[in-house]
Amino acid sequence: MVSSTLNNPTQIPADAVKVRFLDLRVLDADYRAEIHEAVERVLLHGRFIMGPEHDAFEDAIADFCQTPFAVGVGSGSDALYLSLRTLDLQPGDEVITTPLTWVATTNAIVLAGGTPVYADVADDYNIDADTIEDRITPKTRAILLVHFTGQMCDMDKIMAIATKHGIDVIEDSAQAFGATYNGKPAGSLGTMGCFSMNPMKIMNAFGEAGAVTVGDEARRDRLQSLRYAGTINKENCVTPSINGRLDTIQAAMLLVNLKHLPAKIEARRTFASIYTSELSGIVGTPPLHNDRDHIYYSYTINADDRDGLMAHLRADGIETKIQHPILMPDHDAYKGRFDADIPGARKLIERIVCIPCHEHMTEDEAAHVIASIKAFYGA
Numbered sequence: 001m002v003s004s005t006l007n008n009p010t011q012i013p014a015d016a017v018k019v020r021f022l023d024l025r026v027l028d029a030d031y032r033a034e035i036h037e038a039v040e041r042v043l044l045h046g047r048f049i050m051g052p053e054h055d056a057f058e059d060a061i062a063d064f065c066q067t068p069f070a071v072g073v074g075s076g077s078d079a080l081y082l083s084l085r086t087l088d089l090q091p092g093d094e095v096i097t098t099p100l101t102w103v104a105t106t107n108a109i110v111l112a113g114g115t116p117v118y119a120d121v122a123d124d125y126n127i128d129a130d131t132i133e134d135r136i137t138p139k140t141r142a143i144l145l146v147h148f149t150g151q152m153c154d155m156d157k158i159m160a161i162a163t164k165h166g167i168d169v170i171e172d173s174a175q176a177f178g179a180t181y182n183g184k185p186a187g188s189l190g191t192m193g194c195f196s197m198n199p200m201k202i203m204n205a206f207g208e209a210g211a212v213t214v215g216d217e218a219r220r221d222r223l224q225s226l227r228y229a230g231t232i233n234k235e236n237c238v239t240p241s242i243n244g245r246l247d248t249i250q251a252a253m254l255l256v257n258l259k260h261l262p263a264k265i266e267a268r269r270t271f272a273s274i275y276t277s278e279l280s281g282i283v284g285t286p287p288l289h290n291d292r293d294h295i296y297y298s299y300t301i302n303a304d305d306r307d308g309l310m311a312h313l314r315a316d317g318i319e320t321k322i323q324h325p326i327l328m329p330d331h332d333a334y335k336g337r338f339d340a341d342i343p344g345a346r347k348l349i350e351r352i353v354c355i356p357c358h359e360h361m362t363e364d365e366a367a368h369v370i371a372s373i374k375a376f377y378g379a
């Protein structure tokens, strides 16, 4: 059962909070001034949608992700939906995906006219590449994987399967901007990469925003049409679609945040390594792979008596979160609609919890989290 109180950090009385799960306020005055300056520039030129900062943002994302093109869109959900629309899925077409993610992933498949087929999840919380090939049928069109928690999937294996069967790979990289696999950035290995830049994400806007990375120019053109009502030359609609464009103001602020990203990732890695050295053997710390760099969108542990631990941490003023407490096929919208033989995911969903790990926390706060976890397990 999912308990909404368990997953709601606001349940801790404000005066008792000692360690926040995330802190999105912009408290640094210099940084705030950079943001104000970026907004000011957009207010003065007045091109609020797809203005010059929007184009510069697309170039910067393509550059960062080492892909030929990037397409700015309104959100990560738009990125996923519009990417899947480029596949022209026909009724019955299948997309293999993970059951452990935010629901936007499965929603996009269904909204684009496809049928989700669930592979299982491995101990590193990502799609288990060894359970993908079994699920391939003549109807399989793509693999929509998620680089969950900020560490990339087993890309060599997944790309080999996709190549062998002639299907596309879409990387839901919403949690993995800046993560790499053998030095290659998330979003650069599949047919397309989908990014969310909502405020919770490590590469964040101050509102909704997203992007798609893409290597093929014709597909880039298709995405540009699909993000604006399915039009070409801004007027003639060639296929019905949504308005999924990105605001210039968000793009301008994102360009500022891109400069600050390396320091943010570094801070998260520092706290993550403190947690891992202090907590391994007490809880399951995030399994790491030598060929991948984790950006720690979340620091997700695998814990005995997870609910008891969350209650204990809450009493100690520490906010935690389960990301995400409902597996895809168990959402009310999808219950009973799609088969899912996913024992690995079913086991993990009872055990995972994210503990605070972000650039605004202090070493004392991390020490408090560690001490509280050790006390709970009598370590």
Ligand SMILES: *Cc1c(COP(=O)(O)O)cnc(C)c1O
Pocket: 075, 076, 077, 078, 101, 102, 104, 105, 146, 172, 174, 175, 195, 196, 197, 198, 208, 209, 210
């Ligand atoms: C955040 C997220 C999304 C959706 O992004 P929005 O910008 O909130 O629409 C999709 N997939 C994953 C894995 C996410 O974490």
